[in-house]
Amino acid sequence: MIVRLVNTPEEKQQAFDVRTTVFVDEQKVPPEVELDEFDDEAIHLIGYDASEPIAASRIRFVDSYGKLERICVLKDQRGRSYGADMIKTMEEIITNEGYHQAKLNAQTPAINFYEKLGYKVISDEFIDAGIPHVTMTKQLN
Template structure:
């Protein structure tokens, strides 16, 4: 498993393909919501297993937070700690950029997963793209 910051147009396209499969095809998020105006300002991440793109995410800096977004793993690769690894990579970049807090909007079915990684729920449930979410934060040390 290789997880890395996207550095080429091909890697960015791979990240978009993973996101499309998970969010658009599997979860029925409209493509015009999934790919948005923040793509060019975000830092993108890609995870490869035997040269196959299997995970993706993006990171933006909003106020005092590194904001983790669009975290996804292809269905057949879930449960193998790939999500945990990509989040760890994102948190390292947040700290490298001098930020001490991470924030994300988690789908409610994944709330326990993020709690195990140290995130705390700080909002009531809300809908994003028709999917229930909660906002979660973590102090990075």
């Protein structure tokens, strides 16, 4: 998979389409919750298999950390380390921007995935968009 920063309106729409497929269609998150006011200020990434968009995410900088958000891979592309590839690219961007801590809100079934990448749970479980989550952080070098 090739991960790229979104630079064009077409790429941004492709990222939104992947997010809509995963979060709205598959996980039943309301569209107005999934595509929100933070999309205008965020850094968006898109992952491609050849020319097909298969993954997406966004980064925002909040206080002293880079916040990883909306990380998703199309269902038929999961299990190929594409999510890990996306996170690695996001962490590189955060570090290049001068931040040393990453933070994310993980859906509870994904906790083990993020722990394998060095993230630690720092919150109790909470509900976001009707889905159980926890907050996780990682110190970046």
